[in-house]
Amino acid sequence: MTDSAPERVLEVRDLKVHFPVMAGALVRRQVGSVKAVDGVSFDVRRSETLGLVGESGCGKSTTGLAVLKMLDITSGQVIFEGEDISDHDRARMRPIRRRMQMVYQDPFGSLNPRMKVAEIVGEPLEVHGMAGDRAAYRERVASLLDMVGLLPDMADRYPHEFSGGQRQRIGIARALALEPTLIICDEPVSALDVSIQAQVVNLFQDLQERLGLTYIFIAHDLAVVRHISHRIAVMYLGRIVEIASSSELYGSPLHPYTEALLAAIPIPDPAIEATRPQQIITGEVPSAMRPPPGCRFHTRCPRVMDVCRSVDPPMRDMGGGRAVACHLHGA
Amino acid sequence: MGVPLLSVRGLSTEFRTERGTVKAVDDVSFDLAAGETLAIVGESGSGKSVTAMSILRLIPDPPGRIATGEVVFDGRDLLKLEDHEIRSIRGNRIAMIFQEPMSSLNPSLTIGLQIAEPINLHRKTPWAAAMDMAAELLARVRLPDARSRLRSYPHQFSGGMRQRAMIAMALACQPQLIIADEPTTALDVTVQAQILALLKEVTRAVNSALILITHDLGVVARYADRVCVMYGGRIVEAGPAREIYARPRHPYTIGLMASVPRLDQAAGSRLMPIDGQPPNLANLPPGCAFAPRCRHATDLCRAERPALASSGPEHHSACHYHDRLSA
Ligand SMILES: Nc1ncnc2c1ncn2[C@@H]1O[C@H](COP(=O)(O)OP(=O)(O)OP(=O)(O)O)[C@@H](O)[C@H]1O
Ligand SMILES: Nc1ncnc2c1ncn2[C@@H]1O[C@H](COP(=O)(O)OP(=O)(O)OP(=O)(O)O)[C@@H](O)[C@H]1O
Ligand code: SF4
Ligand code: SF4
Ligand SMILES: [Mg+2]
Ligand SMILES: [Mg+2]
Numbered sequence: 131m132t133d134s135a136p137e138r139v140l141e142v143r144d145l146k147v148h149f150p151v152m153a154g155a156l157v158r159r160q161v162g163s164v165k166a167v168d169g170v171s172f173d174v175r176r177s178e179t180l181g182l183v184g185e186s187g188c189g190k191s192t193t194g195l196a197v198l199k200m201l202d203i204t205s206g207q208v209i210f211e212g213e214d215i216s217d218h219d220r221a222r223m224r225p226i227r228r229r230m231q232m233v234y235q236d237p238f239g240s241l242n243p244r245m246k247v248a249e250i251v252g253e254p255l256e257v258h259g260m261a262g263d264r265a266a267y268r269e270r271v272a273s274l275l276d277m278v279g280l281l282p283d284m285a286d287r288y289p290h291e292f293s294g295g296q297r298q299r300i301g302i303a304r305a306l307a308l309e310p311t312l313i314i315c316d317e318p319v320s321a322l323d324v325s326i327q328a329q330v331v332n333l334f335q336d337l338q339e340r341l342g343l344t345y346i347f348i349a350h351d352l353a354v355v356r357h358i359s360h361r362i363a364v365m366y367l368g369r370i371v372e373i374a375s376s377s378e379l380y381g382s383p384l385h386p387y388t389e390a391l392l393a394a395i396p397i398p399d400p401a402i403e404a405t406r407p408q409q410i411i412t413g414e415v416p417s418a419m420r421p422p423p424g425c426r427f428h429t430r431c432p433r434v435m436d437v438c439r440s441v442d443p444p445m446r447d448m449g450g451g452r453a454v455a456c457h458l459h460g461a
Numbered sequence: 462m463g464v465p466l467l468s469v470r471g472l473s474t475e476f477r478t479e480r481g482t483v484k485a486v487d488d489v490s491f492d493l494a495a496g497e498t499l500a501i502v503g504e505s506g507s508g509k510s511v512t513a514m515s516i517l518r519l520i521p522d523p524p525g526r527i528a529t530g531e532v533v534f535d536g537r538d539l540l541k542l543e544d545h546e547i548r549s550i551r552g553n554r555i556a557m558i559f560q561e562p563m564s565s566l567n568p569s570l571t572i573g574l575q576i577a578e579p580i581n582l583h584r585k586t587p588w589a590a591a592m593d594m595a596a597e598l599l600a601r602v603r604l605p606d607a608r609s610r611l612r613s614y615p616h617q618f619s620g621g622m623r624q625r626a627m628i629a630m631a632l633a634c635q636p637q638l639i640i641a642d643e644p645t646t647a648l649d650v651t652v653q654a655q656i657l658a659l660l661k662e663v664t665r666a667v668n669s670a671l672i673l674i675t676h677d678l679g680v681v682a683r684y685a686d687r688v689c690v691m692y693g694g695r696i697v698e699a700g701p702a703r704e705i706y707a708r709p710r711h712p713y714t715i716g717l718m719a720s721v722p723r724l725d726q727a728a729g730s731r732l733m734p735i736d737g738q739p740p741n742l743a744n745l746p747p748g749c750a751f752a753p754r755c756r757h758a759t760d761l762c763r764a765e766r767p768a769l770a771s772s773g774p775e776h777h778s779a780c781h782y783h784d785r786l787s788a
Contacts, residue, residue, distance in 0.1 A: 144608045149617070153612070184649060185651060185652060186619060186621025186622060186624075186647065186648050186649050186652045187605070187619045187621060187622050190619075191619060191620060193474035216493055235586065265609075275580025283480065283737060283741075287478075290508070291478065293505050293506040295506065295676075314708075317620065317622075318649060320647065321648040322505055323505045323507075324676055324717060324721045324722075325504060325717055325720040326505050327722075328722070329675070329721040330731035331722070332732055332734065349745070350621075350647070350648060350649045350653070350779075351722075352645075352676070353723060354722050356722075357732065390651060391649065391650060392649060394650040394651045394653075394654050395679065396650070396654075396679030396680055397682065397683075397719070398679045398681075398682050398706070398721050399706055400682040400702045400703045400706050401703065401706070401707070403682045403683040411651050412604070415603050415604070416605060418606075418607045419609070420604055424564065459667035
């Protein structure tokens with residue numbers, strides 16, 4: 131028997147998503163485009179959690195939505211369980227949708243206010259004909275609610291009756307209903323208090339172990355990301371700048387942006403915080419309409435060199451599954 | 462503290478539902494001085510947002526109702542003002558940054574218009590100048606291409622960009638009190654640090670006050686002067702931030718601190734949530750609301766509701782055994 135490499139659930143190749151920017155009061159014309167995702171490649175293996183972190187607006191949610199084909203891809207490829215879905219239309223996506231779910235960043239915008247919680251959570255089961263008889267259905271919904279720490283009597287309430295964190299858990303229960311292969315979690319725990327966050331993170335890990343789920347986990351809380359992810363990709367302005375195992379990334383970050391990100395994590399201890407220098411990367415946040423030439427981080431990089439201003443550093447394989455795009459780490 | 466800028470006294474807010482009356486906020490009191498930052502932390506559903514919305518009288522009625530209490534701001538009880546009076550305070554002297562940007566941004570208006578509107582309305586600034594200020598504010602919350610982004614609609618913004626647009630809106634009229642409900646949950650740590658530094662700077666510049674609702678205990682540690690911990694609609698612990706971290710005096714706070722994932726912990730290890738379910742606010746137990754989940758609970762706890770009692774310098778805890786706990 132040979133030891134085969136773990137199977138890839140998802141392969142993303144040079145993905146680009148550009149949004150047109152229009153102007154003009156009467157005649158609308160395109161004046162440019164926001165290069166939200168601008169050449170992103172990565173793989174995710176079965177039962178793996180890939181963390182996706184980076185500055186607000188750098189293209190994380192857009193990457194997630196593009197992988198699910200909920201946005202038009204400008205160019206590049208998305209291969210899900212061996213099938214190239216880059217050019218699939220809605221109809222061809224339908225059977226695949228069941229196996230790919232998303233937990234959304236903004237729970238308010240993504241829950242139907244006219245549906246009761248039980249209906250919201252159970253709807254995917256009905257849509258995909260997995261509802262079973264009445265009793266089985268009720269039981270399944272109740273167990274989904276219980277999994278995410280909601281009380282059974284909450285099933286008959288409407289979303290507006292819940293707090294922000296409770297709504298987020300409804301979204302998670304809904305995504306889990308179909309037991310999909312891949313779940314893209316977009317800030318799934320950032321609306322939750324730390325104790326419930328801990329419950330949900332443990333829940334994600336249990337489900338992964340039990341059902342072999344694969345996750346892309348987008349989040350800003352780097353302690354949580356490190357906790358749950360096997361590997362982490364760091365994005366900056368539409369690109370991945372570093373990808374490594376969690377322990378390597380946190381232990382020895384290679385890219386200066388990763389370093390800056392790790393240095394900015396607040397520590398839950400006022401005594402330490404009072405004496406710690408506030409390390410904030412400065413400089414103008416560059417435009418995703420006109421990304422800087424050369425290295426995209428060069429306008430803010432504390433270690434910028436001449437070459438960085440003109441030459442775009444390619445992604446370099448550093449071995450052991452680690453890669454970085456920075457001239458400091460040349461061949 | 463001299464005369465506080467804001468003084469909340471005995472505030473109770475409830476919702477009438479089919480399942481009974483939900484006591485979302487139950488007898489909450491706190492003071493806030495100009496220049497001060499107060500953090501409110503606590504479990505999801507513990508009444509943090511409802512407290513904030515009650516201060517500005519934004520509770521939907523029905524089903525909600527502010528049952529009792531006073532909210533004295535700058536000498537006047539906001540709960541007694543006429544509707545037009547509270548409207549002239551909202552977004553002007555007190556600004557609120559809402560937890561879910563999409564619920565308070567109008568999806569069919571451009572971001573620029575939504576930021577310029579309060580400036581035009583409250584400050585009587587002409588539209589063109591208000592738009593210029595909107596662009597400036599967007600740049601201050603670190604939005605790239607601020608000027609051309611004025612014409613964007615909310616759905617064209619990322620989650621964190623929407624949150625920053627809300628913050629820009631809140632800063633527009635230089636309010637004396639900013640209530641920020643999870644203002645940075647959608648932001649990465651570097652932008653978060655910039656935004657919180659900006660909020661601090663703005664509050665310092667005009668000596669205003671900040672209520673920071675957050676569950677990020679790292680953020681609390683870095684930015685808050687004082688902390689209120691809520692559980693089941695009540696304040697269960699309050700005190701200076703340093704005190705609370707060094708000597709938490711309520712079992713819920715102790716559990717909260719223990720459930721934070723830390724970078725110095727082994728990756729992949731189990732986190733330690735507080736076991737059990739949050740209380741049912743329509744049917745609270747007679748004694749301590751935390752008793753069913755508390756490992757120190759006794760018969761006394763189950764029978765008698767503990768009052769907030771002094772537990773150190775400026776430190777209060779609502780636990781029968783506050784003086785016998787150690788973290
Ligand atoms: N319109 C409503 N109708 C009925 N119940 C409500 C309504 N709005 C809020 N509640 C209830 O009031 C309680 C307090 O909610 P609140 O939004 O203040 O929680 P929170 O502490 O802000 O939580 P989170 O951290 O999750 O945002 C919750 O149990 C919620 O279910
Ligand atoms: N529908 C759209 N139309 C135009 N621009 C868009 C659209 N959706 C996203 N963008 C832009 O694409 C860029 C990336 O957005 P995205 O939502 O992917 O960021 P993100 O990394 O998820 O950020 P955050 O952490 O703030 O959620 C932003 O500049 C955003 O304004
Ligand atoms: S390539 Fe140059 S500018 Fe870019 S991150 Fe590396 S050192 Fe900094
Ligand atoms: S009063 Fe009793 S049950 Fe409540 S927190 Fe204190 S020890 Fe626990
Ligand atoms: Mg996003
Ligand atoms: Mg809230």
